[in-house]
Amino acid sequence: MTAITVRDLRKAYGGVVAVDGVSFEVARGETFGVIGRNGAGKTTTVECLAGLRKQDAGSIRVLGIDPARRRELARKVGVQLQDSALPDRIKVGEALRLFASFYSRPADPKKIMGTWGLEKLKNRAFSDLSGGQRQRLLLALALVGDPELVVLDELTTALDPVARRETWDLVRGLKAAGTTIVLVSHFMDEAEELCDRVAVFRDGRIAAVGSPAELMAEAGTASLEGVL
């Protein structure tokens, strides 16, 4: 079954064409990578998927929902974005309980804190967290609604190598539970490790889509860097 359908998506900011006719599909349960160089249109595309930006043209369905219907979408889709932020003084435990209160059937905030190693930080304010701790909290907040689909933009950018590997295991756990995952990444090892298929964005378009192995074979390279 299809989880996401994007048809001929277009978005410009003033004179800058960020996304220039992008189409793709993601199957339910699939981990779908979005890779490409800076400015290729990745974040704009996933922000349109998440209902945070309105496209100029083209159609999007996420679990059968038009992302313009943000409340309906938010019940089923969790989002962790590159530049998400919270009020400085909100505490970790408070933020999780607050986000859980938005949903009719949330995951247990305590359990989520345990899974994401946030238990010890529950009384710490957002402004006092390290970059990696913030990222872990934002990811936990994306999952507290027990979503069917998650959009993760630069999931491990602020994490040290050990935390990155731990986060990969948690993503594998989400996948094993049947969650559909859209993962924007600048790390080609991450895309190779986690993604079933990857879309390579270039200048606002998709240059290639396939499994990491297929893309590398087509490009005749031993790493995904070679397909960018």
Ligand SMILES: Nc1ncnc2c1ncn2[C@@H]1O[C@H](COP(=O)(O)OP(=O)(O)OP(=O)(O)O)[C@@H](O)[C@H]1O
């Ligand atoms: N709010 C905005 N206003 C004007 N231009 C924007 C805005 N957001 C993005 N752009 C431009 O649109 C293009 C695509 O940006 P986008 O952030 O979607 O790319 P990206 O692939 O996610 O890049 P990165 O890897 O650097 O995060 C870039 O040229 C960028 O400068």
